[in-house]
Amino acid sequence: MQFRNKLTISMLSALFAISCSQKETQYEDPLLTNRDTTVNPGDDFFHYANGGWFKKHPIPSTESSNGIFRTIGDTINAQIKNICEKSAENKDAAKGSNEQKIGDFYASGMDTLAIEKAGLKPLAATLSKIEAITDVSTLMNTIGYLHTIGAGPAFSFYVGQDDKISSKNALFFGQGGLGLGNRDYYFNTDAEAVKIRTEYVKHLEAMFQLMGDNAAKAKTAATTIMKLETDLAKNSRKLEALRDPIKNYNKMTLAQFKSSTPSIAWENVLPQLGITKADTVIVGQPEFYKGLDKIVSSYSIADWKTYLKWDLVNTYASYLNNAIEKQNFAFYSTVLNGVKEQKPRWKRIVEQTDGSLGELIGQVYVTDYLPKGSKEKLLEIGNNIRDVYADHIKKLDWMSEETKKKALFKLSKIVMKVGYPDKWKDMSSVTINRNAYCANVMAVNKWSYDYMIKKYGNPVDRTEWGMYPQTYNAYYNPSNNEICVPACNILVPGFEGRMPDDAILYGIIGGSTFGHEITHGFDDQGSQYDDKGNLKDWWTAEDKAKFTQKTKAIVAQFNKFEPLKGKFVNGDATQGENIADLGGVVMGFEAFKKTAQYKNKEKISNFTPEQRYFLAYGYAWMVHAKDEAISRQIMSDVHSPAQFRINGPLMNIPEFYKAFNIKPGDKMYLPEKERVVIW
Structure with a gap:
């Protein structure tokens, strides 16, 4: 495999071990094999980019959806399972140690006889x-x-x-x-x-x-x-x-x-x-x-x-006992989300152990499973996105210099919490017993509540993390003007043991993650907070009015999307995420344009750099869900269904039109005057 630019070589040496042999393993390119070429990319890019994968990977009966999140989740769950089982095997672990707590919590969840007896x-x-x-x-x-x-x-x-x-x-x-x-x-x-x-x-x-x-x-x-x-x-x-x-x-x-x-x-x-x-x-x-x-x-x-x-x-x-647990599953999972069958018990208990003791598991995960240099490389990508964001703000034709100055200052002050925390929460006061599953969950709930309550009357700890390094997700916190990108976001399915090219890195990690979260600082909600995280109007009245008109346009655009017959996306409720998706894919592309892959017009799998970037963005939201789950999402979630997290933003981006020859008559085609441009 040839790596043609210094960035890719440095990332490879930092993150992944790969053979130096001339005879290298031949890998499938997921961007090539995931596609459904019977779909016109100009009609439905979501299914064009991912439909082939959907056909090969139907939604399991134990899940409400399947896709990239489930694939990465399964990888992480297997690692956490290993941590849990190793800890549970050591019955002589020191009382109060992280290993004892993880092992006993997991063991208590697997002890169905004790749970049944307890009722x-x-x-x-x-x-x-x-x-x-x-x-x-x-x-x-x-x-x-x-x-x-x-x-x-x-x-x-x-x-x-x-x-x-x-x-x-x-x-x-x-x-x-x-x-x-x-x-x-x-x-x-x-x-x-x-x-x-x-x-x-x-x-x-x-x-x-x-x-x-x-x-x-x-x-x-x-x-x-x-x-x-x-x-x-x-x-x-x-x-x-x-x-x-x-x-x-x-x-x-x-x-x-x-x-x-x-x-x-x-x-x-x-x-x-x-x-x-x-x-x-x-x-x-x-x-x-x-x-x-x-x-x-x-x-x-x-x-x-x-x-x-x-x-x-x-x-x-x-x-609780099996009858209550199954009845709970029957309504909340089957009726509301269309899931027909419970996951194997080990999966449920692994996920609960991580949910309850993720702070402790994260310390093991970082040491045993995180590729070296992940934190540094994620931060590098994030800073590249921030740099192009600043360039974009400077060139905005709808914003005054006065507001631009404040926007740029806020952007410069965004704190990037990347990889894993420098200090971990102290869970030494939590007592975990091997034969008391429900009591263990309650003990952790009580600890979490007490941890929160102790904050009252004390200074805000701006170093605190709200996610674990093994959580495949990210967030923007307006009150801290910060983004948090856990370490496992470096994972890209299909590229295990090798380095993804820059189009993929910037389409997934750059656009849908860093670009998305930074844009939350400038969406309909985040834009109302200043650089210190205070709810304070820093806009001129004229600029605010222009921004509001742009947000109304994206609301109107998403209100027309119909994921299920007769059920439409709630453009008002989802506008913050839709703004962040649009900003993210734009900024990711701008950062990608600075790489050697883009500048050298390097083709991979016969895709141009532009095509690979947008296919990678489509890969970032490769999720197909059951109708019940989509219906529930429309009703109660501020995120649009995955199909429109891809098609919605791309309909507004000229470079996408050029890359895939989108033309009038295609379902995703919008006249230029109808395309939404915000950041």
Whole structure:
């Protein structure tokens, strides 16, 4: 294999071991073999780029989707499984050591005999606490306690950075308490929503019978919960309405909060939440709490006990006996996401061990599985993307010099957390036992909650990570003006043991990752935060108006996309991700243009550099999902379905039109005046 530029050679030596023999292994090029050449790239680039892979890899019965995320996830899960099994085999590991905790947690999840024998006993003390409620005061205090162990009844609560004072941690109260998650499930009148409500009530009845109620009592309980949750949903905002950081920021004194909810003694609830002293709170949706104040009194204590028991068991259903776990799967996985069969138990427990103890597993992962130099190479790509972003901002024809200066300053201050953290969270206080799976999950939930609560009253730790290095994902945090790209983002399926060419590196890691996350700092939400992460308007009025018109154009564009017959993408709810996708693919391409591969017009698999770049971007979102999962995504997710994360942005990019000869009459063709250009 010939490597024709210094960048590729340096990356190869830093990341991968490869044979120097003249007789090299012949590899398939996934960009070539993934395609479905029966599809016109100008009609549906998503299926042109990935359809061949979809035909060879149907969605497993244990999954709601399949694609690049599942492929990489399987690789990481196999590595984590190895960590878990090795740890579990060492029964002599020092008590309190990372190895002991990982091994015993995994072993407890695999011990189905102990789990079956325990039944609901792990929740017995908490269920008794719920049963002891006598009035509104003890009701609210118990709700507060349930939040500390990972449940989330009645409302949402957390400690986080004050949006307008990013150096300070604040108390946030928001809407919540819905078993179906999104408020629209309770009110939409289409056949699918009606079916889900019907199935939800059946699920509630089944769960209460498994909790020990007879059929009649279980039916009454299900009716009560559906009615109570529907009342909570009536006071909840729609998904798109939650995107406005100004309207969802309502700071008030504790006295003002109490005055708006006279039935709730927050001065007593807060200590149950772990807060002993508070002066102000930030209420996301004040109307929700006014409604909650009425609901607290309009339902009997018996009704509330029923709801709280349900919320508790629902929270921990996956960690209880087989009958409860399977019933939970039947509704939340099969009905809502179309998954027909549970994953093998080892996969479920590996994923849960990683979810609970990922901070500990990450330390082993970085040492044992991460290619050397990954952190440095990811940072190199990220900085290259930031450089071309600055060039783009300087050349914008719609933005004034005054706003450009501030945008460039904010861009320069974006912190890049790449690879893995320099310091790990201290989980030494967590006690894990080999024969207590549900109790172990609850112990970690309690530790996580306490870790969050301790932030209140203390300075913000801007070095903290919100993801593990083995998590194939990334994020932008507006309050810190930072992006986080975990180490495993260096993985590209099909290039194990060898270096991807720059088109792939910049299409996937550059465009869909770094470019995407940086653009979040300048999307409809992120653009409202300054360089220090404060919710503060740094735009001129004229520039803000121009930007808003551009965001309206992308909303209108995505509102027309129809993933399922009669179901359209919610352009308002998804606009931030759509803006980030568009910005990401543009910036990734600009950075790629600076590489030798592009400059030398190097063809690989007979693809031009431009074609390889856009095919690589398509590879980044190679995901096909079941109809049920797509429907749920449209309803409750701020991300567009994968098909339109590819086709949507590319429809706006002239270089894509040129690379694949997109012309009038092709379904993806847009007249130039209709193409959206933002960053």
